[in-house]
Amino acid sequence: MAAENGFAIQVQNLSKRFGALQAVNDVSFTVKRGEIFGLLGPNGAGKSTLIRMMTTLVPPSSGTAIVAGHDIIRDPNAVRERIGVIPQNMTSDPELTCAENIGIHARLYGITGARRRAKTLELLEAVGLRDRAGALASTLSGGMRRRLEIARGIVHDPEILFLDEPTTGLDPVSRVSVWEMIGHLRVEQGRTLLLTTHYMDEADRLCDRIAIVDRGHVVALDTPVALKASVPGASRIEVQFEPDLPGGGAELQVLPAVKSVRPLGSATYRISSDRGPASAQELVELARDRKLELKSLSVASTTLDDVFLHYTGHALAEVAETAPAGGHMRGGH
Amino acid sequence: MLRALALVERDMRKFRRSPALLFASLGLPLVQLIILGNAFGGSIKNVNLGVVNLDHGPKSVDVIERLRAVGANARIFLPTDYADEGTAVGDLREGNLGAVLIIPRHYSRDLLEQHQPRLALITDNSEQTVAGAVGSAMTALVNSINTPEVSPREPRQAALDVVEVYPYINYIKYLLPGSVALAIFVTAMIGGGMLFIDDKSRGLHEGYMVTPITKWELILGFNLSGVIKGVLAGMTLLVLGALVAQVPNFFEPVRLLGLTVMVILTSIAFIGMMFFLMARISDPLVPRAIFGVLNTLLFFPSGAVYPIAGFPHWLRVIAECDPFTYAVHGLRTLLLKDVGITAIGADVLALVLTSAFVLAGATLLFRRTL
Numbered sequence: 001m002a003a004e005n006g007f008a009i010q011v012q013n014l015s016k017r018f019g020a021l022q023a024v025n026d027v028s029f030t031v032k033r034g035e036i037f038g039l040l041g042p043n044g045a046g047k048s049t050l051i052r053m054m055t056t057l058v059p060p061s062s063g064t065a066i067v068a069g070h071d072i073i074r075d076p077n078a079v080r081e082r083i084g085v086i087p088q089n090m091t092s093d094p095e096l097t098c099a100e101n102i103g104i105h106a107r108l109y110g111i112t113g114a115r116r117r118a119k120t121l122e123l124l125e126a127v128g129l130r131d132r133a134g135a136l137a138s139t140l141s142g143g144m145r146r147r148l149e150i151a152r153g154i155v156h157d158p159e160i161l162f163l164d165e166p167t168t169g170l171d172p173v174s175r176v177s178v179w180e181m182i183g184h185l186r187v188e189q190g191r192t193l194l195l196t197t198h199y200m201d202e203a204d205r206l207c208d209r210i211a212i213v214d215r216g217h218v219v220a221l222d223t224p225v226a227l228k229a230s231v232p233g234a235s236r237i238e239v240q241f242e243p244d245l246p247g248g249g250a251e252l253q254v255l256p257a258v259k260s261v262r263p264l265g266s267a268t269y270r271i272s273s274d275r276g277p278a279s280a281q282e283l284v285e286l287a288r289d290r291k292l293e294l295k296s297l298s299v300a301s302t303t304l305d306d307v308f309l310h311y312t313g314h315a316l317a318e319v320a321e322t323a324p325a326g327g328h329m330r331g332g333h
Numbered sequence: 334m335l336r337a338l339a340l341v342e343r344d345m346r347k348f349r350r351s352p353a354l355l356f357a358s359l360g361l362p363l364v365q366l367i368i369l370g371n372a373f374g375g376s377i378k379n380v381n382l383g384v385v386n387l388d389h390g391p392k393s394v395d396v397i398e399r400l401r402a403v404g405a406n407a408r409i410f411l412p413t414d415y416a417d418e419g420t421a422v423g424d425l426r427e428g429n430l431g432a433v434l435i436i437p438r439h440y441s442r443d444l445l446e447q448h449q450p451r452l453a454l455i456t457d458n459s460e461q462t463v464a465g466a467v468g469s470a471m472t473a474l475v476n477s478i479n480t481p482e483v484s485p486r487e488p489r490q491a492a493l494d495v496v497e498v499y500p501y502i503n504y505i506k507y508l509l510p511g512s513v514a515l516a517i518f519v520t521a522m523i524g525g526g527m528l529f530i531d532d533k534s535r536g537l538h539e540g541y542m543v544t545p546i547t548k549w550e551l552i553l554g555f556n557l558s559g560v561i562k563g564v565l566a567g568m569t570l571l572v573l574g575a576l577v578a579q580v581p582n583f584f585e586p587v588r589l590l591g592l593t594v595m596v597i598l599t600s601i602a603f604i605g606m607m608f609f610l611m612a613r614i615s616d617p618l619v620p621r622a623i624f625g626v627l628n629t630l631l632f633f634p635s636g637a638v639y640p641i642a643g644f645p646h647w648l649r650v651i652a653e654c655d656p657f658t659y660a661v662h663g664l665r666t667l668l669l670k671d672v673g674i675t676a677i678g679a680d681v682l683a684l685v686l687t688s689a690f691v692l693a694g695a696t697l698l699f700r701r702t703l
Contacts, residue, residue: 055543057703080545091540095347107339108544152540 008033008160008192009054013063016049023049025216026063031194031209036186038207039196040304046216047196048088051164054194055085068159081109084158086149088165088196094138098129098148101137102155109156123151127181143174150181161185163195167202175202182206200304210304214312228302231310232259235276236300239283240268242293255282267295276301336546340554341561344524348562354524358566359573362515366574369638370505377466380431382410383421390441396452399474400434409470425457432456432467505578509571510664511637514599514657516570517563518631521603525559526611526620534617539703548701556604556692563600571596571664580668591667591674598684599660605691606656612698631657659683 009031016024024046031037039047052058054065056076065072068082092101099120106116124130127147132140137148146166153161166182167175179202186193197203203210204224211221220227228234244267245251252261252269257279259272273279276299287294309315348354384400386393397412404410413430415421421433435453437443443450454471456464532538541551571592575583582588611620634641634648635657641649652658663680666672 052703057539057542059702077545077547080543083543085543087536087539087543089536089539091536093343093347093537094535095350096343100343100346104339104343105540105544107342108336108541108546110336110545112335 006033007031007066008035008068009037009194010066011050011054011063012065014050014053014060014065015062016046016053016058017061022216024053024060027213027216027218028063029211029218029221031192033192034186034190035208036182036193036195036206038203038210039194039213040198040200040203040210040308041196041213042198045213047198047213048164050213051085051162051194051196055083055162056080057085081156082159084153084156084161086146086153086161086163086166088168090145090149092137092145092148092152095136097134097136098124098140098151099133101148102152105152106155111156119155123155126184127151128177141174142170143177146170146174146178147181150178150185154185157189158191160192160194163193165196165198167197167199179206200308204304212308212311214308219311220307224304227304227307231302231306232272232274234302235273235279236302236306237271237273237276237279237283238264238268238296238298239271240266240295240297241287242267242295245269245290245292251286252283255279255286334550334553336544337550337554337557339546340541340551341558344528344558344562348524348565354520354562355566355569357523358520358562359516359570361519362512362570363573365515366505366508366512366570367577370503370508370578373504373508373638377463378408379411380409380463380467381429382412382467383415383424383430383433384412385415385418385421385433385435387418387438388436388440390439392441392444393436396436396440396474396478399477403470403474407470409466422455425455428457430457431460431463432471434471503578506580506669507665508638509574509578509580510661510668511632511635512574513567513571513596513664514635514637514660515632517567517596517599517603517660518628518657520563520566521559521600521607522620522624522627524562525604525607527617529555529608529611530614530617530620533615542701542703548696548699551701552608552692552696552699556601556608559604559608560597560600563604564597567596567600568593575668582671583668587674588667588671591677592664594674595660595663595667595677595680595684598681598688599656599664602656602660602684602687602691605688605695609691609695609698612695613700631655634658635661637661656684656687659687 007030011027011029014024014027015022027046027050039050041047049058053060054067054072056072056079059073064074067079070078070082072079093104096104102120102123103116106112106119111119121130121133124133127150129140129144129148129151132144137145140148150163150166153163163182167178170178182193182195183206185191195206207224209221209223210227211218212227213219220230222230249261249263249269252258252271257273257275259274261272262270264270271279271283280297280299283297284294286292305315382400382404384397386397400410400412404412412434415424415433418433418435421430421435424430425433433455435455437450437453440450440452442448452471452475454468456467458464546554572583610623614620630651633639634644634652635655636652637657641652641658644652659680663677663684666676666680670676
């Protein structure tokens, strides 16, 4: 069973260096039992390396982690028996059927005979692949294949389930079905889930708590609500005038509740405000006073994108594009 | 231990679903056995021989009669008469003739006067095997001319009679042991080396490594399933090849048992060797790139196609280090000679030592982490 202190995972000063690259740099955090915990960050931030260390696939350069009550370095096999892992790359065998993929994985956990057959059927049913039991994994769609991977990962009823980018590369419909499945996994079993993602909406929707990972560091860790509240300027307003406001929008800065103004060009401004609706009303009145037309006006509350920008100083998408391809870990494809 | 069986089950299910691997592994050695086995080692026949008789005396007629006798019986030569040497050599150069025999002027007279006349044989040495066969047939013919027709009271010449201890062995039977070993080798390459690296690069190993399977169980599982495939390929080729090459008394139980032991040991050694070579490789192109080199380096020096006795010294050293050599020797001993298991003791020992070495090496190199 997991440690008595109520933590499913305790990461203690984990670091990993690949040659000159410090993939993970002195990371510590704890995951409570029964929690869905997210590691959010762009490709190359070190999420996969972190998860691979926690799941005993990659030995850390320094530090350690207590996973399901066992030390990943001193007792890796005890950890492996208690965790399920759904790696980022599909690791089910394309030349085996769905039932065979699950059955062989069961055997790797020492589950054999009638128990293995029953478990295989039960899991195929649970992930909605009962009618594809005899189909080769290579014939499945991306979403079905991911569900098969999930079924395989929970064949031994693990205490903790690790999902490395569970919806990367899936179409929107498949993403939603995987999200639902992840919800069930927790609700039904009271299981701890740790997932990595570079999708803000996914982290926001699924996770109880989120650690924002950037360049090998955890830069922020809290619930999605608290993270969003911690960003000054809880609302984001985008406004476009016709013709342009004279003075480059300096007068917008002095409106009540406005935290910052950023001209985006073409007479458009992005405004951070503590009170979005009130600021929007002020903008409408300003335009009427100056006889300007408001070509567009939108008000959005803070997203995790803003949180990411706030804590890392750069947008998530920017990093994803400029990150060195495949440089963050060995064996990454 | 039981977890290793998961890997075996996986491979056997795939193997049963698509036996393509078995056909791929058997294709090369089987085609090689049938084509090379029939192409090489046949006796040379029907060589066109131009005969230029410049003598026309009674002894030259004797030579030509003997030639015609060889042409009629062993059919090594098809003699044709030529009037002059120039035309005959011209035809030899153009490839119409395989050899030209010239009986010199005054041959009969010189022979009677014991002046030791010389017959000339001009051969096309761009075809060495044909030239060699014609040369030795002609030497035998000349020797027969020299043999006195009346035996002297006390024979003074020693004679050599060659006795072959085994029934007639044609080349296809000689080649069969090598083909069996080659089938196992190709299986080890495709079903062992390539599959291992492909699975590794496709991330399947990552899926195994997150489970509690130990390093030992992984190594056992990979090797055991490879050995089963190697034994299947080796035994299939052994039976097919023995039928094609018509090995006498092939199905005799003790011999079959010995052959099975050899096939199993060879499979363990080859699969282990492949695992040893691939333990640290992750690029799927590597096994494909070294396939041809390994095949040539291990198969041809093994004595599978040509006897090791004919090798230069350095090549013999390679042969002695090559596990293929012992596999081929052991299988050949059992297939072609009707001897007991004890005759393959050295081969068995060599294969066991090879297996121990490569498996120990592979275990040292293999890592259970990414």
